[in-house]
Amino acid sequence: MSDPSAVGEPQLTAAHTLEYAYKRSLGPVLSRFFTGLRDKRIQGVKTGAGQVLVPPAEYDPATGEATTDEFVDVGPGGVVTSWAWVANPRAKHPLDHPFAFALVQLDGADTSLLHVVDTGDESSMSTGMRVKAKWADETIGQIQDIASFVPEEAS
Amino acid sequence: MSEEQEPVTRIITPVKVDYEYTPGVTSERFLLGLKQGKLLGAACDECGRVYIPPRGACPRCAVPTSKIRELAHKGTIITLTIVRVPSDNIDVELPYCAASILLDGADISMTGLIQECPFEEVRIGMRVEAVWKPEAEWDPAHR
């Protein structure tokens, strides 16, 4: 039986792109969060056990129960709980210069938000450092309304 | 109330994924055949049935179709539809007739456009012939 070989190069190749601008309806909880971002407020939601989830979720990871309708303002400052230094950003990354993806526990929140920290260089990053949200020039109600987090003392 | 105060209820998140696509050994042979004005089918290594366009396997036997067969440019309409709905993935002017055509010597029909004939005259069982685009417009996409 012939077995087409994996070696060599194909003669025909073509670029193929999947592209679509998805329109996502948000439901009540995320709607509140994104409306807040547009107004330069970061809000978390309380779970039945009183934990504050940021970003707010409709359902409690611990129990599966719906979260409450109690929202609280958190941040804009917070603590970096983990970070990954991206020395060579990809085109799809939010920043075009070296930055850190980070988990940021905002003041008043019990969970951490995944976002980016912009410090310029890796040596100024550390776990436990204080950062604060830097807003985009124009906020429209999307996660990128927070342009990045920056060191608190530098702002 | 200004528009600014309306809550955000929907967001737009663009998703773009880029690929470099390769068609596979058997499809490539078929596509290169088109470039030379040939309709290259492929026969199953086991049952000998001829597939066009070949996709790499005879699905009945799950074995490769490695024997290339050049097929005639004539065939018979098996079934058809007249398409009157636009679609992003189609660049043919509406309405058009798409038919399943069993080429002489093939064991499976391929889809083709039926042109140069009024729709009402197209029917199942009708004989048709492939008309090639001017050679200058040939590319690995077939019609």
Added chain:
Amino acid sequence: MAEHAAVVGIGQTKYDAKRLDVSQPGLVREAAIRALEDAGLEWKDIDAVVIGKAPDMFEGVMMPELFLAEALGGVGKPMLRVHTAGSVGGSTAIVAASLVQAGIHERVLTVSYEKQSESNAMWALSIKMPFAVAMVAGAGGFFAPLIRGYMQRSGAPEDTGIRVALKDRQNALKNQYAHLQMPDISFDMIANSPMLWDPIRYLETCPSSDGACAMVIADAKHTKASGRPAAWIHATNMKTEPTLFAGRDQVMPQAGLDCSAELYKKAGIQNPRAEIDCAEIYVPFSWFEPMWMENLHFAPINEGWKMTYEGATAIDGDMPVNMSGGVLSSNAIGASGMIRFAEAAMQVRGQAGEHQIEGAKKALGHAYGGGSQYFSMWIVGDQPL
């Protein structure tokens, strides 16, 4: 070996073109919560979750079950994601049932959904690939030639499809969850609607819907203890054949013929038309009702259209089909198969409200997908087999 399993809870969302009031988690949750409430259960009672949906490109989320973990109370539990094209809702229910029948879990939640308003179904179904010239648009372009093939071989009257569409659209008026509600629907309105993919007219096609459907499947012990009406699963079956191969009969696929024949055998059914009280089958384009009547052995080959014509498939006929309004009235693609399975279960549980078939004891749920190549089916009854 196999344990008895039964549907003890069913939940559906309202199907609509755009459910802009909910997120994806909110959508699946709505169906899941209703299924739990119907079963009288809480999240902690659920052992595992089986979720199904059609291509991820509809919503632009890869393996969305991962981010739906919280919404489906899945944290700390086993979760499976099934995808078998249009038949997926049915296959998903079957996988969930098998977890109970195998004695692995006692109570399983199964959910399927689609939120088509987040993108464009036609785009997601017919993504243009390099080196291929697309000549058919969406599912209609693919299935229209098969319908023409059926018309040719069966000699069915040309208005058969219109009659199916009229029946299903009238049935939908009896179903609060149905997407398309057309109180003034008439034969002429359908006949005069635009021809999209000849011979399929606009009003003979399914809509694009947002929606979710969920069921709780439990073992015999919990089913009996619940004291609630149950739809006992008498038999399930799945069959697949390749999309295109030499000699394939795409109009009357062998996979469907075999799948239903085996299903009836497992369920102890000798004469399906006499023994099955009603059926919810996957009819995205009107003409598939007569085609599937033959494929499901309810009618001899080339005579399925007679059932439509004689009114046998009407809600007051001897073999009612798609009492809920069917896929023609609500089509949240990934959920459409499960809705058929759930509606069959609702009938034998006596909870189908205005579209209830009086005294239904045995019902068929049917789904198909791909190029008429994936089939999933079940028979449910008001008593254990």
Added chain:
Amino acid sequence: MRDVAIVSYSQTPYVRSERVRNEVEMLMPVIDAVVEQSGIARREIGFTCSGSTDYLAGQSFSFVMAVDAVGAWPPIKESHVEMDGAWALYEAWVKIQCGEVDSALAFSFGRSSMGETAETLALQTDPYTVAPLCPDTISMAALQARVGLDKGLFSERDMAEVAARCRRAAKDNPEAQLKGDFDVDKLLAEPYLVSPLRKHDCPPISDGAAAIVIAAGDLAKQVSKKPVWIRGIDHRLDSHQLGSRDLSLSPSTELAGKKAGVAQGPIDFAELHAPFSHQELILRRALGLADDVLVNPSGGPLAANPIMSAGLARIGEASRRIAAGKGQRAVAHATSGPCLQQNLVCVLEG
């Protein structure tokens, strides 16, 4: 529960790029081989289940084409999960447990090389608050590694040692992709890729397919001289939000391991689906493996990481090693989702 055994395993040699063959051409020889070695006639196999994802292939319904490689004529009982092939194996195992069939084929496939997989996998994250930032898999894994490092659970040297050991082990595996002898000090002198991960902490990009045939008790004994018994198999899910998890732990692996009965006997070796070096260290702990348990003798995902098959391959590699008499009881593991969100654990015995 019925006794069920793995009776054969086959895979493609893992390569950086299957550019010439398409998915069907890649799969056919693998399925041929696994069926041939199973001793069960193709038409006699009771159930078939595959695992794959449309986002690797760049087209919707991409699993449909794979049916061409199976020989689904006359029609077969068949299903598909949009998950790693390990979960396809799970569905197949369930089908046998139902008593409905006595044998089953599970397979999976993917050509990661066609796209930018690290970015594509970012589409798995929450589409509202996370995916728009495109956190690629390497960056997310780096966030996870940092948590473990900060807690002092492991060091960068430990991570480099994992990478060096896996790639050394891969030298004995003709089908592995990235293999060789690496000096840990030299590895640690390399710059970070996404700190705290260096290139060696990350998996290669691999294309490939894998397939397993399983059979119930009597049939397994009849067709195979060395059936490898599935003594336990379970899978669990963690929360999706990275910020609400302790990323240095894997509670779902721990729970699945308990349910699968990992601790009910001595473990000779483990095949862990840990695409990033630190994940092996997290999984070891979650499974309660003793320090001397040999992990990933095949080289593991650090030697070849065919997305959608890498989990099934762990189970297959473990079964192959047991069948070869190089161990009696092993644990195999598969993962899915960002930072080990979903995990499957399978206990195998000779």
